[in-house]
Amino acid sequence: MKDNKHSDNLNFSEYKYIAIGMLIVVATIYLAFNTTDNTSSNQIASWGAVGDFFGGILNPTFALLGLFALLATIKLQTIELRHSSKALENSHEELKLTREESKKATTALQQQSKSIKLQNFENTFFKMLDLHSEITKSFHLQKNIQHIKSSINDIPIQFHYNNKGKVYKEAIVELDRTLNRLLINFNTLKNYQSVDNIEDVPKNFINQIDNTNELYIVFYKEFQQYLSHYFRNIYQILKFISKTKGINKKFYTNIFRSQISEPELRLLFYNVSSVMGRDKALPLLVECEFLEHLPYDANINRKDVKLYIKKALELGYKPSKVFGQSEWNDGSREWEVICKELTQEVLVEITEHNPTECVDNSLE
Incomplete structure (x- = not known):
């Protein structure tokens, strides 16, 4: 009810001036009729004068009122436009804030997703490391006296070794020594550790076998129960x-x-240099420079490095990349220098055996 009364007062306030103006007009006409002569001619003349009077007064008045109304309308429209513009600005700011909040929320979700993925990866990764440790600890060379008996190209191989029932790290060291002794005794040079140039070796030290790859396969088959699971797990982790x-x-x-x-690392080096691991494991080792801390010493001969280099070139890899930036044990030379020297020798050998074969020298 109060709202309705308030609305009525507003309506009366808006029209009261019009009502007053109409009363003034009626009163003026009434006075004009009572103060003038009522004859026809005088009445007509009086009406003409009244009309001219009101015409002269009302026309400019209405024109002025119309101008005021126009100005009031323009002012109202200006105010409305200003309010609309401000509302649009506020709406734009709100939309901008909404977009920023949405962007922050998206970034937060992405970071959360990335964090969850990283956490899942690390959980799996460290479980795989635990498994690798368990596999290594399970190494147990059970028999004290063993012998390797095989043949390569109809050349018999009989090699005895004593592992003394070693386990875990000692077993791994013994496997490394066994492979080294096998290569020393049957791979071209009996003085395999200390001699690089075959011309410096007496003829009676020269063996008929010249194939590190085949010798490693003999070694791998002898200890496959330990090595197969071990190398497969390394491959899966990488x-x-x-x-x-x-x-x-x-x-x-x-x-x-x-x-x-x-x-x-030495066992892994021979594995990826042979046919056992060069196709799948070698690319992963090259990618992460996994043999970076493998020293070049008496346990690895130049001809074994040449075997690796040949495989790396065949697969299109830069030979020195797998060794990273590591140096020899004495720190005097780097693997980069060794690989560069031996790569040139390998390329010469490939050219001599097959002149039509072309190897990309940019891989050196």
């Missing part, structure tokens, strides 16, 4: 790291490599 996006792969491969001993 593959898992390589295929995971959005992580610092070098960081995690370094963590994994820190768990690998020097004898294990």
Whole structure:
């Protein structure tokens, strides 16, 4: 009810001036009729004068009122436009804030998703490291006296070794020594550790076998129950790291490599140099420079490095990349220098055996 009364007062206030104006007009006409002569001619003349009077007064008045009304309308429209513009600005600011909040929310969700993925990766990664440790600890060379008996190209191989029932790290060291002794005794040079040039070796030290790859296969088959599971797990860990996006792969491969001993690195080097691991494992080792801390010493002969280099060139990899920036044990030379020298020798040998074969020298 109060709202209705208030509305009525407003309506009366708006029209009261019009009502007053109409009363004035009526009163003026009434006075004009009573103060003038009522004869026809005088009445007509009086009406003409009244009409001219009102015409002269009302026309400018209405014109002025119309101008005021126009100005009032323009002012109202200006106010309305200003209010509309401000409302649009506020709406734009709100929309901008909404977009910023949405962007922040999206970024937060992406970071959360990335964090969850990283956490899942690390959980799996460290479980795989635990498994690798368990596999290594399970090494147990059970018999004290063993012998390798095989043949390569109809050349008999009989090699005895004594592992003394060693387990875990000692077993790995013994496997590394056994492979080294096997290569020394049957791979072209009996003085395999200390002699690089075959021309400096007496003829009676020269063996008929000249194939590190075949000798490694004989060794692998003899100890396959230990090595197959071990190398497959290394391959799966490196593959898992390589295929995971959005992580610092070098960081995690370094963590994994820190768990690998020097004898294990040597065994891994021979594995990827042979047909047993060169197709699948070698590309992963090259990608992460996994043999970076493998020393070049008496346990690795130049001709074995040449075997690796030949495989790397065949697969299209830069031979020195797998060794990273590591140096020899004495720090005097780097793997980069060794690989460069031996790559030239390998290229010459390939050219001599097959002149039509072309190897990309840019891989040196």
